[in-house]
Amino acid sequence: MAEEPILQVKDVVKTFGPVTALSGVSIDVYRGEIVCFLGPSGCGKTTLLRVIGGFYQQDRGDVYLDGKLINGVPPEKRDTVMFFQNYALFPHMNVYENVTYGLKVRKENKNSMKEKARSILSMIQLDGMEDRFPNQLSGGQQQRVALARALILNPKLLLLDEPLSNLDANLRAYMRDEIIKIREKLNLTIIFVTHDQDEAISIADKIAVMREGDIEQIGHPVNIYRYPASVYVADFIGRANFLDATVHSVSADNMLELKTPVGEIKINPPQNNFKPGEQAKAVIRPENIKVILDKSESDINILEAEVLKSTYLGAIVNYRVQIGEETMSVELRNPTEKELLSAGDKLYLKIPENIHLIKEEASEEAALKQAR
Amino acid sequence: MFKAGELALKKHKNSLLNIARNPMQQLLSLVIGVSLVLFIVIPIIYVLARSLGVAEGIITLEYYQNFFARSYYYRALSNSLLLAFSVTAIVVTLCFMYAYMVARMGKGLLPSILRAIAMIPLLAPPFIFSISLITLGGRRGLISMQLYELFGIEFSIYGWTGVILAQIIGLFPLGFMMLENVLRSMDLNLEEASSDMGAGQWRTLRAVTIPLVMPGILKAALLVFIKSIADFATPMVIGAGLPFLATDAYLLVVGQHNMEMAAVLATFLVLPTIIIFFIQNYVLADKTRTTISGQSSVSSQIRMNPSMKGVFTLSTTLSAILIVMAFAVIFWSAFVVIPGVNNTFTLDHFSTRTGWNAMTTSLQIAAVSALVVAFLGVIQAYLNVRMKVYGSKMMEYIALFGMGVPGTVVGIGYILSFNQPPIHLTGTMTIIIISMVFRHLGVGLEAGISKLHQIGISMEEASWDMGASKITTFFRVVLPLMGSSFMYGFIYTFMCAMTSISTAIFLVFPGTTLGAVYILQVAEQGAIARAAAMAVVLISIVAVCLFTLTRITSKTHLARL
Numbered sequence: 001m002a003e004e005p006i007l008q009v010k011d012v013v014k015t016f017g018p019v020t021a022l023s024g025v026s027i028d029v030y031r032g033e034i035v036c037f038l039g040p041s042g043c044g045k046t047t048l049l050r051v052i053g054g055f056y057q058q059d060r061g062d063v064y065l066d067g068k069l070i071n072g073v074p075p076e077k078r079d080t081v082m083f084f085q086n087y088a089l090f091p092h093m094n095v096y097e098n099v100t101y102g103l104k105v106r107k108e109n110k111n112s113m114k115e116k117a118r119s120i121l122s123m124i125q126l127d128g129m130e131d132r133f134p135n136q137l138s139g140g141q142q143q144r145v146a147l148a149r150a151l152i153l154n155p156k157l158l159l160l161d162e163p164l165s166n167l168d169a170n171l172r173a174y175m176r177d178e179i180i181k182i183r184e185k186l187n188l189t190i191i192f193v194t195h196d197q198d199e200a201i202s203i204a205d206k207i208a209v210m211r212e213g214d215i216e217q218i219g220h221p222v223n224i225y226r227y228p229a230s231v232y233v234a235d236f237i238g239r240a241n242f243l244d245a246t247v248h249s250v251s252a253d254n255m256l257e258l259k260t261p262v263g264e265i266k267i268n269p270p271q272n273n274f275k276p277g278e279q280a281k282a283v284i285r286p287e288n289i290k291v292i293l294d295k296s297e298s299d300i301n302i303l304e305a306e307v308l309k310s311t312y313l314g315a316i317v318n319y320r321v322q323i324g325e326e327t328m329s330v331e332l333r334n335p336t337e338k339e340l341l342s343a344g345d346k347l348y349l350k351i352p353e354n355i356h357l358i359k360e361e362a363s364e365e366a367a368l369k370q371a372r
Numbered sequence: 373m374f375k376a377g378e379l380a381l382k383k384h385k386n387s388l389l390n391i392a393r394n395p396m397q398q399l400l401s402l403v404i405g406v407s408l409v410l411f412i413v414i415p416i417i418y419v420l421a422r423s424l425g426v427a428e429g430i431i432t433l434e435y436y437q438n439f440f441a442r443s444y445y446y447r448a449l450s451n452s453l454l455l456a457f458s459v460t461a462i463v464v465t466l467c468f469m470y471a472y473m474v475a476r477m478g479k480g481l482l483p484s485i486l487r488a489i490a491m492i493p494l495l496a497p498p499f500i501f502s503i504s505l506i507t508l509g510g511r512r513g514l515i516s517m518q519l520y521e522l523f524g525i526e527f528s529i530y531g532w533t534g535v536i537l538a539q540i541i542g543l544f545p546l547g548f549m550m551l552e553n554v555l556r557s558m559d560l561n562l563e564e565a566s567s568d569m570g571a572g573q574w575r576t577l578r579a580v581t582i583p584l585v586m587p588g589i590l591k592a593a594l595l596v597f598i599k600s601i602a603d604f605a606t607p608m609v610i611g612a613g614l615p616f617l618a619t620d621a622y623l624l625v626v627g628q629h630n631m632e633m634a635a636v637l638a639t640f641l642v643l644p645t646i647i648i649f650f651i652q653n654y655v656l657a658d659k660t661r662t663t664i665s666g667q668s669s670v671s672s673q674i675r676m677n678p679s680m681k682g683v684f685t686l687s688t689t690l691s692a693i694l695i696v697m698a699f700a701v702i703f704w705s706a707f708v709v710i711p712g713v714n715n716t717f718t719l720d721h722f723s724t725r726t727g728w729n730a731m732t733t734s735l736q737i738a739a740v741s742a743l744v745v746a747f748l749g750v751i752q753a754y755l756n757v758r759m760k761v762y763g764s765k766m767m768e769y770i771a772l773f774g775m776g777v778p779g780t781v782v783g784i785g786y787i788l789s790f791n792q793p794p795i796h797l798t799g800t801m802t803i804i805i806i807s808m809v810f811r812h813l814g815v816g817l818e819a820g821i822s823k824l825h826q827i828g829i830s831m832e833e834a835s836w837d838m839g840a841s842k843i844t845t846f847f848r849v850v851l852p853l854m855g856s857s858f859m860y861g862f863i864y865t866f867m868c869a870m871t872s873i874s875t876a877i878f879l880v881f882p883g884t885t886l887g888a889v890y891i892l893q894v895a896e897q898g899a900i901a902r903a904a905a906m907a908v909v910l911i912s913i914v915a916v917c918l919f920t921l922t923r924i925t926s927k928t929h930l931a932r933l
Contacts, residue, residue: 055564074677076567088561092583101579102569153569 004067006031006189007052007157012061014047021047023213024061029157029206034183034190036200039210039236045193046161048210052191053159054078066156076105081155085162087146089134095121095145096130102153120148123185124178140171144178151182160192164199176203197237201225209233227271227356234283234358241328243282245357247274256357258282262323265301269357279360286318286331290350291339301351305330307341321349401761404752408767410795411810412774415785416642422788423635435632445633448615449640455532455616456601456644459539463596464589466540467547469687472581475555476676489692490548492699495914497871497888498542499605500907503895504701505529505538506610507711507904514712534610539600541698544691546599547592554588555581573677594648601644602778605873609895617641618780618874625784625878635788638781645776653769706905721905727890731909734887737801738869741808746862748809749816750854754846756817757824758832768817775814779874782807787878799881807879808869816861823857824850859925863918870914887913 005028014022021044029035037045050056052063054075063070070078081102089098096117103113121127124144134142143163150158163179164172180203183190194200200207201221208218209232217229228234231242245258245265256274258265260282267282274280295302305321305328312318317335321328330349332339341347425432439445470490477483493501508515509529519525529537562584566576582589604618611619617637624634676684705711709718752771756764786807790797797803831853835845851858873888880889887910895903 053568055568074567075564076570076572078568080568082565082568084561084565086559086561088559088565090562090566090580090584101566101571105569105571105575149565149569 003030005029006066007191008062008064009048009052010062010064012048012051012058012063014044014051014056014058020213022051022058025213025215026061027208027215027218029189029191031189032183032187033205034179034192034203035206035208036204037191037193037208037210038195038197038200040195043210044213045195045210047213049082049159049161049191049193052157053080053082055082079155080157080159081150081153082159083146083150083161083163085165087134087142089142089146089149091134094131094133095126095137098134098145099149099152101149116152120152123151123182124148139167140174143167143171143175147178147182151186151188154186156189158188158190160190162194163192164194165196172199179203201237207237209236228283228358230358231281231283234356239286239329241284241286243284243326245280245282247276247278247280249276250274255353262303262326265351266353267301267351267355267357268353270354271356274357274359280357281360283356283358284328284351286329287333288352288355289328289330290352291319291330291332292348292350293338295348299350301353303349303351305347305349307343307345307347310340310342312340319347321347323349397755397759397761400751401755401759401764401767404748404755405763405767408770408774408810408813411806412770412777415782415789416777418788419635419638419642419781419785422631423639425632427631435636438633439636444615445620445637448617448620448637451615452601452617452641455535455539455607456597459536459543459600460593460597462536463540463543463547464551464593466687466691467544467551467592468589469684470691471548471551471555473684473688475552486688486692487548487552489695490552491545493542493695494545494867495871495911495918496699496702496907497605497873497891497910498599498603499538499609499873499892499895500702500911501541501698502534502538502606502610503900503903503907504698504705505534506900507701507705508697509534510900517712528612530610530612531614534612535607535614535616537694538606538610539603541695542603542606543596543599544695547596550588550592550595551585554585558584573680577680591652594652598645598648598776598778602641602780602874604780605892609892618778621780621784622874622877625787631784631788634784638778638784641778642781645773645778649773649776702904702907702911705901706908710901721901722909724902724906726885727887727894727902727906727909730885730890731887731906731913733801733884734870734910735913737804737808737886738866741805741812741869742862742866744805744809745812745816745865746858748813749820749861750851750858752813752817753820753824753854753857754850757821758829758850768821771810771814771817773814774810775812777811779811779872779876780878782811783875783878786875798879801884804876804879804886807875808865808872811872811875812861812865812868815864816857819857819860819864820854823854827853856925859921863921866917866921867914870910870917 007027007029009025009027011024011026012022013020013024023044025044025048027035037048039045047056051058054070054073054077057072065079075082090101093101099120100113100117103116108116117130118127121130124147126141126144126148129137129141129145134145137145160179164175167175176199179190179192182188192203204221206218207221207224208215209224210216211232217224217233224233225237228237228240234240234242243258243260243262245260248257248259248264250256253268255266255268258267258280265282292302295304303323305323307319308322308327309320310317311320315334317332317340319330319332319341321330328349421427423435425435467490470486474483474486474490477486506529507513509527510516511528511530513529516527516529519527558581562580563576566580567573571579602618604616604622607614607616607619608622617640621634621637621641624630624637701711706721707717707719708715709720752767755761756768786803787798789795790803797806827850831849832845835849836842840848871888873886873892876886877889877892880886885893887906891903891906891910894906
């Protein structure tokens with residue numbers, strides 16, 4: 001992309017006493033993107049968001065907004081607006097006063113303030129609520145007021161801190177669509193933080209999976225899901241079975257023959273640059289494994305297994321299965337009567353050919369990190 | 373209309389049923405209720421009645437006419453009001469900045485030290501600081517002498533300057549505690565949101581922080597106001613004869629035995645309490661703004677811009693220096709022959725038998741009163757919250773009111789009510805203890821009530837469910853769980869009883885005096901060094917007891933409650 005990123009974070013380090021919250025993070029965000037910082041609690045995602053918003057001053061590294069260095073610029077002088085997890089609505093101001101607070105501070109004239117407030121409130125369907133106080137609003141309405149208060153300033157960057165975490169399932173879905181719609185309408189650049197992978201996958205253009213103060217992998221949700229760069233990422237986004245594998249041979253049509261604890265399997269991974277003898281981890285998603293009841297097909301990659309535990313979830317049935325010394329998770333959608341097995345039943349599993357392989361260095365490094 | 377009547381009748385019937393069902397509890401609460409009325413309400417009624425001349429069998433406004441006819445008396449009123457308003461304004465302003473600094477510094481050594489400094493005046497009777505001010509700025513004080521020698525300026529701290537300064541130091545902890553509490557409980561995200569949307573920090577302070585903590589500011593102001601107007605000792609020591617209500621009420625009783633005029637002054641003292649009590653319970657009660665929904669991502673520290681940081685740091689430093697200096701001077705004058713003139717170390721000022729006896733008496737009285745308050749507080753809280761006994765709300769109000777009434781008024785009231793049959797108690801230790809108990813019961817009660825609300829009823833229900841009776845449950849489950857509120861009631865009452873003076877000074881009798889009273893009497897006679905020495909003893913006793921008690925509390929299971 002030739003376009004300049006709207007936000008550049010370069011090697012940012014932030015410590016709190018003995019704790020390193022960010023250990024040299026770099027990321028570029030482009031105009032109009034929705035980027036998500038995803039990770040478990042304590043991975044530094046909120047700290048990074050707060051550094052970008054100006055609430056924390058980084059110890060080292062630079063932050064550029066729209067090409068300008070903004071290190072040390074306080075939040076009130078930054079063209080970013082934060083949407084707080086608890087909304088942070090001013091309880092002593094009504095909806096109108098809350099929404100127009102930022103404009104009032106900027107000494108905007110009364111008429112244009114009114115006009116802007118009207119248009120933003122109608123956009124998020126809160127017209128007629130101007131005189132209510134925050135404690136007279138439902139949770140969803142409070143959230144929309146907080147959103148309006150941020151949007152009315154037309155910031156270069158909208159920062160959302162766990163925007164959906166306080167909502168029930170219905171409101172979550174509604175709000176998710178709302179955020180996507182708003183982005184389209186206003187062509188906003190949005191960064192949001194979450195620990196919920198579904199939220200990240202369904203909203204973001206780019207996901208930055210964070211771990212212990214650094215970004216482990218960044219990319220489109222599809223890529224992150226299909227081609228995780230490490231065991232950590234594969235495990236955090238969706239669920240996965242991991243098999244230790246050694247590349248035995250590479251055939252002319254790029255088929256790899258792998259030696260694994262459960263026997264030989266042949267695969268053709270989408271990112272294929274392996275040589276014979278290399279160590280790798282095969283990432284096998286439970287939902288990609290095909291369950292076969294009778295071994296009539298004479299096919300490759302068929303493994304014999306025994307059900308250890310069966311968990312019925314309605315649309316899905318989950319099996320914990322034993323294959324030789326290994327155990328794996330298998331997920332079956334819309335199981336038929338015959339496919340509902342119980343512990344002790346035998347079954348066959350077909351491992352697909354397009355499974356992803358993670359090079360051993362990457363996974364070793366990850367294991368090392370985890371040990372630390 | 374009919375329905376409402378029916379409902380009231382039903383409610384009444386229910387409470388009658390309740391009485392029938394739990395005769396023991398009702399009896400107990402009746403005893404507590406009667407004592408509350410007897411020892412809090414009746415004395416004040418006696419004061420009001422006396423001011424209207426009821427003792428002579430007539431009702432007359434003659435004494436009020438006399439009050440307004442003599443400029444000396446109504447100047448006492450205007451002086452007291454002026455003093456209370458200025459001290460309140462200054463203390464609240466200083467404490468706000470101080471508390472803001474401490475609350476926004478997060479955790480660490482510096483905020484802990486600052487907090488400790490703000491609280492140390494609690495260890496001493498508030499008038500003590502007049503003593504250090506006299507040592508520094510009296511006619512022959514250190515600073516005054518220097519000023520005279522260097523610039524030929526004659527400076528004296530006596531009068532308005534001294535009274536205001538001494539009260540600022542003495543009342544600082546009260547304002548600080550209140551304001552730190554509200555500032556700490558405020559959601560920091562609100563300040564961050566404000567600055568995020570472009571507001572500078574002064575604007576954020578004005579538009580967000582101050583409006584949000586306004587109820588706390590008002591509460592702090594009301595408390596400081598009441599305490600300032602009720603303080604009779606500070607003007608007595610350093611007031612240079614300026615008339616003030618509390619001081620003159622005392623002098624009228626002790627010097628001239630003019631009970632009627634003293635009662636009139638006491639009435640003017642108690643009026644603000646009644647008004648403020650009303651404001652607090654009816655006007656401010658619903659104004660508490662709660663922050664809504666969600667957890668906040670806590671950031672303990674907040675950035676301050678240079679101008680704000682400068683102003684706040686300066687004010688906080690000056691306040692801290694003032695307090696530390698006041699304390700240091702007391703210790704210094706206690707241990708040298710004549711401060712500034714002859715700085716030789718000496719222990720002479722400590723050799724006073726009367727003083728040490730007074731300290732021992734204080735210790736005994738404080739311990740007994742504290743124990744009674746702690747127990748009564750827990751029991752009454754339980755009766756109020758769990759048993760919902762008849763008139764519990766009323767009893768709570770009376771107990772709280774008892775805390776607000778100026779000590780001078782209570783003292784005069786006790787003398788008027790209990791110096792003859794049917795209840796003749798003056799001249800005994802009992803009346804001193806009773807006065808301490810009922811002045812502080814409100815604290816034990818409130819601590820107990822909030823603890824009970826916090827515990828919730830499920831644990832008691834579990835105990836009943838497993839077959840324990842209500843009495844067993846109270847002793848085996850409730851009492852242990854309420855340990856922390858018990859300790860709180862004890863510590864608070866102990867400290868106040870050791871340092872309070874305004875009621876006790878009316879009730880001490882020949883041969884028996886209290887520590888704080890002794891210090892005041894000595895200081896009034898001009899024996900500043902002796903007063904300072906005994907103040908050091910008093911402060912040390914309170915500090916040691918406080919330290920031990922909090923240590924016990926935090927080392928035992930109480931800390932986990």
